[in-house]
Amino acid sequence: LTSKNIQCMRTLLNLAHCHGAVLGTSWQLVLATLQHLVWILGLKPGVGGALKPGRAVEGPSTVLTTAVMTDLPVISNILSRLFESSQYLDDVSLHHLINALCSLSLEAMDMAYGNNKEPSLFAVAKLLETGLVNMHRIEILWRPLTGHLLEVCQHPNSRMREWGAEALTSLIKAGLTFSHDPPLSQNQVKLQLLLLNPLKELSNISHPDIRIKQLECVLQILQSQGDSLGPGWPLVLGVMGAIRSDQGESLIRTAFQCLQLVVTDFLPTMPCTCLQIVVEVAGSFGLHNQELNISLTSIGLLWNISDYFFQRGEIIEKELNKEEAVLQKQAEEKGVMLNRPFHPAPPFDCLWLCLYAKLGELCVDPRPAVRKSAGQTLFSTIGAHGTLLQHSTWHTVIWKVLFHLLDRVRESSTTADKEKIESGGGNILIHHSRDTAEKQWAETWVLTLAGVARIFNTRRYLLQPLGDFSQAWDVLLDHIQSAALSKNNEVSLAALKSFQEILQIVSPVRDSEKPDTPPAINVSVPVVVGTTTATSLGRSFMRTDSIGERIGRYSGSEPPVIADEIEDLNLWWAAWNSWYRIGSESTRPPITCDKLTFIPSQPFLTALIQIFPALYQHIKTGFSMDDLHKLGVILHGAVSVPISSDASPFILPSYTEAVLTSLQEAVLTALDVLQKAICVGSESMQIMYPAIFDQLLAFVEFSCKPPQYGQLETKHIANAKYNQIQLFAPAEWVALNYVPFAERSLEVVVDLYQKTACHKAVVTEKVLQNIIKTLRIPLSLKYSCPSESTWKLAVSSLLKVLSIGLPVARQHASSGKFDSMWPELANTFEDFLFTKSTPPDNLSIQEFQKNESVDVEVVQLISTEILPYANFIPKEFVGQIMTMLNKGSIHSQSSSFTEAEIDIRMREEFSKVCFETLLQFSFSNKVTTPQEGYISRMALSVLLKRSQDVLHRYIEDERLSGKCPLPRQQVTEIIFVLKAISTLIDSLKKTQPENVDANTWAQVIALYPTLVECITCSSSEVCSALKEALVPFKDFMHPPASKVQNGES
Template sequence: MSFVGGGGCGGQDVHKFVEALQADFKTLSLETKKKYPQIKEACEEAISKLCTAGSSQQNSVYYTVNQILYPLVQGCETKDLKIIKFCLGMMQRLITQQVVDQKGALYITNALWTLMENNIEEVKVLQTVTLLLTTNTVVHGDTLAKALVLCFRLHYAKNPTIVNTAGATIRQLVSLVFERVYLEKDSVSSLQQQQSSGSPAEGEGGNQDVQTFASDAFLLFQDLVQLVNADQPYWLLGMTEMTRTFGLELLEAVLTNFSAVFHESNDFRLLLKERVCALVIKLFSPNVKHRQLPAPSNGNAPVPAEKPYFPISMRLLRLVAILIQKYHTILVTECEIFLSLIIKFLDPDKPAWQRALALEVIHKLVTRSSLIAFFCKSYDLKNHATNIVHDMIAAMGSYIRYSLINASAMLNGQQNGVANSLTAMSGSNQCGFMFRGAYLPLVATYAPGVSKAVYLEMLDKIDASNIPDSYGISVGHAILLDMTRSIGGVIQRTPELHPSHNTAVITEEEHKPLCLQLVNSSWSALLSAFIPLVETSIDEATTENILKAMQNYAALCGMLEQLQPRDAFIMAMCRASFPPHYAMSIFANTTQSDGDLRCHTRSGSQDLSSQFINSCSGDAGDFRPQIVAVGTPLPSASLPHSVMQAPVMLTNKNLQCMRAILFLAHNNGGILGTSWHIVLQTLQHLVWILGLKPSTGGSLQAMPKPAVEANVGIQTAVMADLPVLSQMLSQLFESSQYLDDVALHHLIDALCKLSHEAMELAYANREPSLFAVAKLLETGLVNMPRIKVLWRPLTNHLLEVCQHRHIRMREWGVEAITYLVKSALQFKHKTPLKENMELQTMLLSPLSELSTVLHADVRQRQLDCVLQILNTAGEILSFGWPAIIEIIGAVNEHHGEPLIRTAFQCLQLVITDFLTVMPWRCLPLCISTAAKFGSQTQELNISLTAIGLMWNISDFFNQNQDKLMSTQLQDVSILPDFPGTVKMPQFDKLWMCLYAKLGELCVDLRPAVRKSAGQTLFSTISAHGSLLNPPTWQALVWQVLFPLLDNVRALSSSASNEKVDASGNILIHHSRNTAQKQWAETQVLTLSGVCRVFNTKRELLQMLGDFERAWSLILEFIQNAALSKNGEVSLAALKSLQEIMYHNTAERTERALKDPQTAQEQDEEIWTIAWNIWLSIGMESTKMSTSTSAKLQQQNSNGAETQEDFYIPSQAFLTALIQIFPAIFQHIQVKFTAADFDKFCTVLTNAVCIPVQTDAVPYIMSTVSDTLLTPLHDGILDCMELIQKEATKPDSHISQLIPAIFRQLLIFSKFACAPPTFQQSVEHKYAKSSGHYANNASVEVVSMNYIPFGEKSISICVKLYQTTATEDSVVQEQILHDIVKALRTPLAMKYKCLSSSTWKLAISSLISVLHTGLKVARAKPQHFASLWDDLADTLDKFLFPASVCTIEDRGLEEIVLDETIDCQVIELLRDEVLPHSHEMPHQFIMQIVVLLNKGSIHSASDTNICYESDWKLREIFAKTCFETLLQFSLLEDHANTNNNRLNANVLTAGAAGAGGKDFAGRLAVTALLHRFQEVLKRFNDDERQSGKCPLPRFRLSEISFVLKAIATLVVSMKKAPASKVNKPAWDQLIGLYPYLVDCTTTTSPEVSRSLREALLQYTDLLQAPRSCSAATSNDNVIQSNGQE
């Protein structure tokens, strides 16, 4: 291809290329200028031509090349290395640019030839040749031949580098020549048209009509054959020599890579057949004739034949392998010859390397299944051809046997000569074979189907290296495995991984005869080869591979129905599973395969086997197989006594063989046929020896052996394998589901035969083998889809086994039957079992027949089976229920607890899960059966669970009501009769049957049964009672429930009070340790249950009549229980009462709308009954009589009596009692009278005073904290609020109760400060003791926190007063006065209160009620005359309490807050009292002024007050008092500007006169001035005495305040009216002046500033003001009185 045509370069690239050439020629011209002028001239001419070519069209460059090559050729002829190198480089560039044509190529080739002959730059020459031929295809024909000859010539140079380079070049170029053939289009058809008129080999060249490249390839290959045959070439003229080895390698390369050329061309094919094959056969001659014999003893050596040469032989065999692999379809006869030769090479008289090479070739061939098929088809299947496949495998077997025997002989010194490498095995992890001490390791391992040659690849070796003795057996072992695999591939038509395109196609017609022939040709030879390999292999992997091959082959034979080969292979594997002597004994009667083996196994194999067996018991130095398991022989009729006595020792290989048999039978059970017996017999023996015992489902598991069997054991490693073996066994029988019916019967017959043998042995009291029974079970399980085929023979045999007297046989017989029945019922049959009566009956038949067996263990297993059937397949037993219930019902109490338990479990499942599929007529039977189990006394748990089943029955009735109602039972005798109810429906009778049975169980003697039955009865009625017809309800209430209550009450009252003896180690709680307490629990349950039912169905019962009688009766039962001395019963009774009282009124409202008058009358009557019952319970239960208190006190004193001697209601009881009231009250409020309220209050007060028992503390603590109300207190206050809310409604019927409500709340409020004490009886209920209950350790009551209760009562009272203060009843009953008196206690106690929150709430409450109440008092003073003294006293005791508070007690912030509260009180007086003083009593106003005076100066208080601790911080309070006093006493009272007279009713008798208010004001001023003087005098005295030590800060603050107060007072007195300030007050003010002057010595800046303000205000007093001159003597009298 030219540069121009194929380069694809642009004009610019051409231009650059031309310029580069010109530059190169210039360089060459300069180099040759002196020595070679002719070259210089040629270069200049070339430059000229290039210039011309560059300026013209691009095409001219191509034509110019041949002309410019001339100087380069001349340069190569100069022998000047520098010039030659330069010229070769330019040539290579021209070649690379593809501008050289055919003529130019010839010039270059000739130049290179010259250089070759002169031995110049050989490597460059080779590079140039390679470039010339590989760059494009212009070189062909003679030029190509010359180039190739040039390379061949250089290959035989002396320089190794050149030789190697030339060799590589030749290989590349030879391949190139054949690759060109593929490039030519239609080359195949052209070659096929060529019909040679004479042999091309006879002429001097190839046929001229053949296309160019094919012709080159043909001529080249022909000459290669010529040269290998040492003949002259026809085309490669000039060849002087070529080694045969190199020629063979080239032939091999061509034949390997270009087989398509030979297959597609007749010429090439003919060349291959006539020349190549003949050449190979000729060259094989030395190998065939040579024999390697030991030196004869007589010294007459035979004439030695030509010795084979390893390199030639090895290459020849490589070539043969290629010919067979790739050209067998066109060289059929030749391949037969080659194969026969290769097989002959395995003879023992051939050199070891020759045998190794032959083995490697055979290995290559046998990995290709297509080749094996071709060999069999072309040779073995032909009548007069060689049996190549048979001969090949037989030769392999002979070779392997010879290798083993020879190795043993050499090791034992029976053969002299060459030292060998065989030694006894020293390691434990070796792979290979051992025979009579000779160890042949596996020195070569191969992946399946892959051959890996060693000696065939030794192309660089002259002689074969020392071949290990074991190499041959290693390859031979791999050949046998791959041969088996390939045979399988042929038979199964498995595609090859790498198929060749020239593989012969096997048609379907040809396939079957081919496979049969393949088996006939191979099985005996393979078996005779495998047996010694299995016997001598010493590692698991090798043995595993051999056994797999044997399995696969046996399976193939079975597929082809070749019974003789199949049985022979199976027997061989079975024999290998045991020690030889044991195998010989147990298979003595098995003649099925022995004859076959004897006929078809070569004698060498038999000899070898016997030799190997003997070797196991040979010298101590010999290899001994590792014993991994030792077991006892299985008793058998065929075993001689000697064998029975000795233990059986199994090697790891025996177990491997067992696995192989399992694998074979598992995967190919369908082809075993009559061989099943031998396989199962083998497995049975192995299972017995290994100690595998049957387990659930028929699988086998390893069981621990008894200690007495000291000589029997299994290694740990094998113990891990036993589960795997067991799993494989199970899988084997699982695979029987894939067998056809005939094969399955073969299997079952074999198992039954084994089982009969075991039964016979068991009659002799020998331990039976359970293998057959277990596997019959397993076989049946996996063949469920066709269970009819095998059910009867299988179960009939198993029923025989169940009758056996040996317990182990019997156990497994019944196990097999029950397991099969369960599985068959569970299985999803083609026709659903639920609809298949015949099949269902057939399957349950064996189970029913077991009832005739007398053995108890069988009956137990039968019931267990029924239980499991119900668990797993009960829903499909549509036709089997009679039989199932019959089996369950057949068990009585004398059968013992286990059977009863199992039978009950069955019943349990029937009732809980399968009532839906059971016929209607079975339901009453189920109820009575469940009740029967409930009343049985053997097992308590069964009774309890039976009761639970009755709930399940009820649930079923409910869910299937439609179905049950629509079904009418013909035989009504099975249903009970209930008198008094007309035409009760069958469905209702079913329910009543259930309720009646449960009612009977509710009074059982066992508490647990009673409890369970009661819970079930009421749960059932609650959940499903709505299904009954209304008339039936009357029967239920009067015939079941009320009689039940009466029975329970009677039995409870008559129950023993003695402690129950706890049987065994069961601990009984003290609350249940007597029969009476246990009956109490029953009473609670039944009462609450009946009440709940009554409540739920109240509307229904009201419609039926007799409701009032029922209502009275139920409340009577409740009252009786509520007054019980048992706390549990009483509390439960209240809860029941609560449920009834709080019943939903929606339906009742609907009934009232229909018939309002009747409904109202009924309601009034029943709620009056309810109210009376409640009052009765409340009065009786909370009445703490003196005798009761005395009893408790007696207990406190001696601690000897128990708490049971008397009864204290619990907090929960009281709470429940109180919480019931609101429900009753809403119905009786219209008729609620004051007498009712008094009784109600009595109950409340008594309930509050009831002490708390210690066991109630968790109840209280779990619901409240210290700051919250207890449930009881909360309930009481809720009731009070309820009544209060009703009383305060407009037009309320009970508004007259408001004062009584106030008084009751105030009673409760006092408990915040003085809780009730228990030592006093209820009649003395309000002891004002601040202590809690006596803290005696023996008293089982605890103190309670009444503070939240009392405080909440105060809050409610205040709110109520704020809304009802103006009510006439509240005013007339002086409720405000009562509130003030009630609050006086906490206010007076103040800091002595139990909680500071109490007095704070009290003062805030007082302020609130005064805000409201003072207005009412001013409006209606006649009703409040008694209030004022108590109010003034209360305020005084609060503001100036007797209790002391310190910072340490309360903290600074708390004290400040307390002072703020005090100020709020003063502000109240300032805002609500003093402005209205003329409307209030004079004495009260005077008391308020005195109180303000008292608070205005804190140091003027009682001298006992601790200044440091308390009053130092009441400055704000004092200031507030002072400012209030000033405002009241001095400032103009705008309210009195009209000189209104004081109301006469306000003034008291001792305070008559019109100037009462002015007098009070002047009195206040005089008192203030007197106190100022005291403070000033004390301050001056203390400061003088303190010296330089300053007074405390609070004293300075106090004096500062006084000084400021004086300044303020002076200012106020100046502004005040004359009526409010008299002359003595001014004189008293001026009298303070000396004390003020004394204060000037103080060092405190704060005091000095206040002093300055006070002194400045005295400026106007230096002269007495004129307003004082008119003072009267009467004022003096008043002043003097006031100062007193």
């Protein structure tokens, strides 16, 4: 390159500089030449499009002399000045210049296709330079300029693209910072949109390097011009939102950085109409699946956005309403409907609904962490800010947001994969409760259902006046029901907790001092209700007020008045029906017993039964016998369900404790709530007493006959004292220890009977007979009961019940209502006092005597409560009792006793009491009519026969024993009989002669020969008793009466 060449170039440059305005299409030639020069000189474009000498000059062909080297900077300078002076060209000439640059650039682009050599960037650099100096009239050149640069940005050559993007973004930034006249901030909407449009157009280009440039430009615009973007916001936000999941992590990260900047710094400065776009963009980042942290952070941004809406609600609402009016007017002029999402809800409410809908979408994201975070945010937002919504908007929230979400979650949960998910690489372990997609969806289901239930509970007063609240209630109950009956323990238990929650209706808080404890209405079951504050609870229904007034009223003192109160019976009956369906489905025993049988867990059943008291408070007025029967089926079913052997160590009490499981406690609580309600209820309710007794008595039977759960094989745990559990038993299911439960039920029966014995229904339905019949089971088993405590409690209960029930039975003697009870009672006494079960070998003598004293108590009851009233009691019954006493008064010797034990084990005390009772009733000084005397005659003949038997046996044994003394208890017995005979004769003498019939005297006198035979006995004690017995017979010894003839003896 010689100096002549250089001189030539300088001339050309000067020509262009001075006469650019008349060059017209000749610019093409001039520029092509200049491009060639630039290439020869190795000038490279720098910042702002100016050309600077490159680092190394390409190719050996270009040899620059030293002289030329010194001219280089001068030439580069003149080149720049040439394009700077384009600002003085008129508009037409400027267009010629730009067209020439564009066509030069197109040539360069064509040459760069499929070519790895460095492309010529001269034209692009000079387009940038020309654009920058002509900012004051940018409108006239902007479209052709940016249109061409956008094409350059799509070029396959990366260096070419990079400069196209550099030029375009530099122009946009310069355009926004330039001091236009009038300034951009003064309503230059058109110009601003013109400047920003190419930025948006870049979103259609898929090259990542271009998109990075685009987003860096957005970030710089936000940092420098964010406050004054105004009408340009939708475009800028659109650029962020246009990033797709498949465009790589770094792009998504940069775009997200822009969004974070917007949310933290620029929400107050952007027009309110753009807020909805911010919500959508933030939501779209939540759905990106490249980077979990970005999804989670975007959910946090949505929460911040909602907070901003809440704090500036009034301003936003005003501005949106103003905008809405304008749009409405335009739509009417065009004769079209206003079209926006969630129309016709007011615009401010639509903003909230868009936010809820976005969070709702994120609640069904494939990633569990995103679902969980979105769910918590959605329900917190509705909980904290829902009061701002207009009343009618709640309809959309319930149906379009919440129920729609529940449907989707339920569907995904029921179709989720049951395959185990392998732990993620490295050392990350997945907990076993979350190691399948199904379990992870279960967590989402739980969270969603709980959230919806809490909203129904705390916002009830807002939802109830909506026209279709009862349909919504039914849908919610349906969701609770399907979750409760799902075969996943976590979901089913959570569904019941949600059920509990919607029954604890929270009335709006009056006392702003205690916002954390909403008062529940008539509730006995403690349930954690989501924290509701005074601020977020009250919201009036009239919608003419502004947000400011509303917010003021939330903290005000009067809660909203609720028309026709919350006690809407139909709703509660729908809840009862749902509860019954859940209960009957879940407690129904399986038909087959394969390995996969689903058995509900104990916490589930406990929660199910604990719901009843709260539910009952709402439906007690219409609760019928039929409903009580349904309840009984569920209670019985729930108690019969066995426990999985894996869970048994955590649920079963240790063997030595006699405690109830929480399920058994809940069942008794449910019955207790019922009986208390019946007690204070109307006459029609009180006919339910017998049904409650039946239910409790069925539980009492469990002590001896544990319930079966379908065909399921279970191992039973009885009292450990007699029956240690075999831990290696093959059964997979363990039946509970029913003894403490049955015994507690029995205590309840006794307690309830003491209160209700005289009640008409209790008398008519033969409750006393049923109690006796049930008690007969443990009493006849006696020592064979699974637990020793059972028969002891049964006998003490029987004594308590009889002491109350027998007077009632005598009172109704004539009505025949108790006729069938007497034989049952006689058989029960018989089975207990003369049990067929043998005492265990390890029973100590003290224990035996204790047990004997119980038998004695029973006989004492007979002597105080039954026999004195014999004239009100059927004769057959009295006859049975007499036979029993007779049998008891004869020593019944068991063959299994050893000689040493014989003394003690003969139940001597018992025999004595039986004998005394016979003696006591064998005569009566009070008898006034022959009918009343029948018990005396009966007792007497039994007693005399009994004495005769004892005497005969003694004489026989004495004769056979030779020199050996007889056993002590036999000697005691004969002494007792002899004393009884003397007492009896004394008593007979004192009795009015007409009250003792001849037959009795004959039996007494018949004893005399037998007594005489005893005289040979060897025992001195027997002799002295015999003497006392023989003395009274002197009164029977009269001389024989002489015959009377003719009035003379």
